[in-house]
Amino acid sequence: MRGWQFRPNKQIQRLMCIDAMRRLSAFRPLNDYRYIGLGGYEFIDFDLVYRSLGIKRMVSIEDTGEVERYEFNRPFPTITIAWGNTNDELQKLALDPPLIVWLDYCCALNKNVLQDVRLLGEKLEPGSFVLVSVNAHQPRDGLRLEDLEHRVDSGRVPIDVSEEKHLDGWGMAAAHRRILEAELRSGIGSRPNGRRFEQVVNIHYRDTNRMQTWGGVIVDAATEHRFDAANFRNLPHVSTNDQPVIVNVPVLTAREVLVLEQRMGSRRKAALPWMADKDVQDFELLHRWYPRVPAPM
Amino acid sequence: MPRNSQKEPQYLDAEPTKRFFVRMLVRDIELVPAIVDLVDNSVDGAHKQSKAKRPTKGAKSRLPLERYSVDITLSDSAFVITDNCGGISLDDAVRYAFRFGRPEDVAPLEGEVGQFGVGMKRALFKLGQSFVVTSVTEASEFEVVVDVPAWLEDRASWRFPLKRSGPRARSKAIGTIIQVKDLLPSVASEFAQDTFAQRLRDQIEFRHSAALDEGLRVRLNGHRLKGRAPRLLLGDAIQPRVIHEAITANGDNVDMRLYAGFVDLKDENADTDNPDEFTGGNLAGWYLVCNGRMLLFADRTRLTGWGVEVADYHPQYRRFRGYVLLTGNSSAMPWNTAKTAVDEDSPVWRAVRPYIIDALRDARSVMNRIKEEVQNNDESARPVTATLRMAEPTRLASLPKRPQIFVPPKPPKSPPTTRKIAYDVPVNEFNQVKEALEVDTATDVGRGTFGYFYRREIE
Numbered sequence: 001m002r003g004w005q006f007r008p009n010k011q012i013q014r015l016m017c018i019d020a021m022r023r024l025s026a027f028r029p030l031n032d033y034r035y036i037g038l039g040g041y042e043f044i045d046f047d048l049v050y051r052s053l054g055i056k057r058m059v060s061i062e063d064t065g066e067v068e069r070y071e072f073n074r075p076f077p078t079i080t081i082a083w084g085n086t087n088d089e090l091q092k093l094a095l096d097p098p099l100i101v102w103l104d105y106c107c108a109l110n111k112n113v114l115q116d117v118r119l120l121g122e123k124l125e126p127g128s129f130v131l132v133s134v135n136a137h138q139p140r141d142g143l144r145l146e147d148l149e150h151r152v153d154s155g156r157v158p159i160d161v162s163e164e165k166h167l168d169g170w171g172m173a174a175a176h177r178r179i180l181e182a183e184l185r186s187g188i189g190s191r192p193n194g195r196r197f198e199q200v201v202n203i204h205y206r207d208t209n210r211m212q213t214w215g216g217v218i219v220d221a222a223t224e225h226r227f228d229a230a231n232f233r234n235l236p237h238v239s240t241n242d243q244p245v246i247v248n249v250p251v252l253t254a255r256e257v258l259v260l261e262q263r264m265g266s267r268r269k270a271a272l273p274w275m276a277d278k279d280v281q282d283f284e285l286l287h288r289w290y291p292r293v294p295a296p297m
Numbered sequence: 298m299p300r301n302s303q304k305e306p307q308y309l310d311a312e313p314t315k316r317f318f319v320r321m322l323v324r325d326i327e328l329v330p331a332i333v334d335l336v337d338n339s340v341d342g343a344h345k346q347s348k349a350k351r352p353t354k355g356a357k358s359r360l361p362l363e364r365y366s367v368d369i370t371l372s373d374s375a376f377v378i379t380d381n382c383g384g385i386s387l388d389d390a391v392r393y394a395f396r397f398g399r400p401e402d403v404a405p406l407e408g409e410v411g412q413f414g415v416g417m418k419r420a421l422f423k424l425g426q427s428f429v430v431t432s433v434t435e436a437s438e439f440e441v442v443v444d445v446p447a448w449l450e451d452r453a454s455w456r457f458p459l460k461r462s463g464p465r466a467r468s469k470a471i472g473t474i475i476q477v478k479d480l481l482p483s484v485a486s487e488f489a490q491d492t493f494a495q496r497l498r499d500q501i502e503f504r505h506s507a508a509l510d511e512g513l514r515v516r517l518n519g520h521r522l523k524g525r526a527p528r529l530l531l532g533d534a535i536q537p538r539v540i541h542e543a544i545t546a547n548g549d550n551v552d553m554r555l556y557a558g559f560v561d562l563k564d565e566n567a568d569t570d571n572p573d574e575f576t577g578g579n580l581a582g583w584y585l586v587c588n589g590r591m592l593l594f595a596d597r598t599r600l601t602g603w604g605v606e607v608a609d610y611h612p613q614y615r616r617f618r619g620y621v622l623l624t625g626n627s628s629a630m631p632w633n634t635a636k637t638a639v640d641e642d643s644p645v646w647r648a649v650r651p652y653i654i655d656a657l658r659d660a661r662s663v664m665n666r667i668k669e670e671v672q673n674n675d676e677s678a679r680p681v682t683a684t685l686r687m688a689e690p691t692r693l694a695s696l697p698k699r700p701q702i703f704v705p706p707k708p709p710k711s712p713p714t715t716r717k718i719a720y721d722v723p724v725n726e727f728n729q730v731k732e733a734l735e736v737d738t739a740t741d742v743g744r745g746t747f748g749y750f751y752r753r754e755i756e
Binding site for chain 2: 065083084085087088089091092111112115118119122153190191192
């Protein structure tokens, strides 16, 4: 439960992504996939991918001096650790087998991240899944555009992102998504072999900061029907466009959760009059991802 | 021209003016490659001659091209290139050498540079307002003299007047002399700068290193040029990335050889100190050579991935050299019509560039390791740097194939065992403490005071 205790939004976001990954079984048996991630010393995503998807061959890229601690916390022997930064290490890994790659950065979007994304665009084969998480926190009003231009190079900033107000709220995350997608597509296009990218994940969530996770599947003509069979679109938390799924759960007691679940869809107001409509709606949207609440004895 | 004035016009005139044609012709070529075009012709001639003349008895130990020479003179009033490389026959001159564009019935040769049939003419127009080409072969000779403004004025004719032509007079030495006078002002001012001759030298030395090594004497303003064949470091624990691949794009086959690796920094430093040896420019980056013609020279732009696929070029990458040699059908080469720049839309370029990018990423990761080593470790703990020092600069042709750059495997980072402390204190207090500790440096004052506290409060 460690994912839950302090970072519920992050955990819900993880579960949503895992749920989407499960649909990759339309392409091939899930245990044919390999996983590449940035596990950190907690390896939370590795644990989930291992247990939920049955994927065993995994590589974690770690740029740290704390070798002993990371080795100690490595949950399964089938996880290998590539010691170094992602720019250096990712290009050394075999990127042509069926892969799920989740680059869960803690930093904001920057040129190094885009270099990794581009590499994945160049190399990933149809049926592979790519996810990128970055910090989407916006700096103080007046510094936002400059900050973004500095991080990604002004040439990459979309033409209609020209004022501070375009980067308000989740605006920074929206701009990031477009820049990420353009880079991935540019990487795909630089090695013309009929591949394309289909976005599946576009999640904005609140951790200590605004965060975002974005990604999808590489498809080509030969795998088109498998992509259709996977039917990602019918997942409620999937977004194939610029409309994000926003994860921002209300803090609730176990008793509240039970009542809300029981009475979902009807007479909301009467159920828990102290709750804001918005919170009730958010709950209904996300209740599936809450940890199971035991019935009060 | 009888014309029925009753009739409506049937055609619109689209014939180009000479002036427009010439302006377009010279627009896209820079001065250095324009001159290199002329040198190419001489070198081609030398090769042809030496092939035709071999084998000569008893001359085995001689270098194949040592009887051939090319002299280039640049001044603010004239450009002259003289060679003894066989000359242009009168017949070739009449049939195609002075035509703009290669006539359909003259087949291009596999592996040759000249595809468009414009090199010599373009160079002449690029340089100045009047030129004289004199050429003598074993059988024939001719001289053509062109006053460019007058030629442009004459709208009716696209011919150049032959001043002299016929069988070779016995006394005449075989070869070609091209003189351009009335240099264009921009050309004269470029020639006046030292850096121009240096750039030209670099390109010729690199491009024709094989011919220079075979004994061809090329002099530029009287200085003899040396072959500067590219070399990469090769050793037991360091091997460059070397890939041979047949590239197929749009039905064209092109042979690609890619070499990516490192050079010794010591040599680089030595070179920079000797202005005669080295231009002072940075030689790191990518070199692209198509059928012997250098299209990219030390490229560090987005074209070869810098600033897009990897970070912008930075001096920490200055050991890097990448060479891509393409040979094949001239029409498949990824060059613009001037053969001076990469045509990014070329199918062959689109097929070759991924190899360049992969190699650059590979090299970048090694160079980042070198930087980390040098920053964090003392000299005894720098495995990659030590490996490079033990390696030998090796000619490209002698490098073994390898899908990746090979270096010693990377040990994981070790956790830091020390911390650095930095802070400011008032000078007078500092001096008092320094005196009390009886030491000389700020570092020793820091260590002394820290140690004092540690002994008394912690231990």
